[in-house]
Amino acid sequence: MQTSASSPVFPSELWLEIIPHLELKPLIAIRCTSRVLRTFAASADIHPYRKSFLSIYLDLIDRPWFLETRPWLLKNLRPFDRQAYLDAIAAFPDVYIPEDFAMWILEWPERAVIRCLWPGLPFDQGFDLRDRVQRRPGWNGLGMVPPPVLAFTMSEDDEAGLNVFTHTPGLLLWDQVYSRIEYLLLHRGERFRGYVVGGNYRFYAEILSNPDEPDPDPDELFWTSWIAYLEHSVNAVQIQYKSHQSRGVFSSGHSRVLDPSERVSASLVAWPPVPA
DSSP, rough: OOOOOTTTOHHHHHHHHHGGGGOHHHHHHHTTTOHHHHHHHHHHHOHHHHHHHHHHHHHTTTTTTTGGGGGHHHHHHOOOOOOOHHHHHTSSSSSOHHHHHHHHHHHHGGGGSTTOOTTTTTTTTTOOGGOOOOSSSEEEEEGGOOOEEEEEEEEOOTTTOEEEEEEEEEEEEEOOTTSEEEEEEOOOTTTTOOOEEEEESSSEEEHHEEEETTOOOSEEEESHHOOOOOHHHHHHHHHHHHHHHHGTOOOSOOOSOOOOOGGGGGSOSSSOOOOO
């Protein structure tokens, strides 16, 4: 069989069989080998989560601020055992790890981390204008070892109209100083499973039950999947980048090391909560 630099060695049908079995990093790499393989990667029957991650990655690296946000990240990245991290979360009772989050932990390229949210980055990241990098003020919950699974409180009315509180396990993602805390809900049941919630230490179930609400409370936001949350994160950085372009510095306005005693979540309850 004759080959060239722009054509694959194997028949097209074989590539279309191979590509769906590739994880995210090889899938990204194979797109760079030739135009033909890039076409195959686009048309192959890839796992839907992996296809979404690939789309987010390609969108991310095409943003004007992507390279500008890498120096601090590359300087602070540290290796961690990805499977052991998931196993530590799974060790908590009554916990379900959403498949899209698990695939992200196992396969996402660490050098393409979005908004510095990653188990291999420091818990307390502080902020320094000299870094010229967008980093949210607060604490990277995924950087805590062991992973912090907390008792997330939901409020709703029972049949008698009385306000009752229920608890569900939630993985702490980000604890923003004086502001919102973000969780990944690890509920075993179908209800709210895999939601990402940003708000105070508790949430109203009625809000979570209406994902199409046109005007959600800006202090109580949520996303129905990890993939939707990542897409939001890329767009959030873009909005902030544009707002700071005229200042000549890409920053979030904080230039100090954060005091762990200020953590909003310090008063929250570990999962599972101890019965009163």
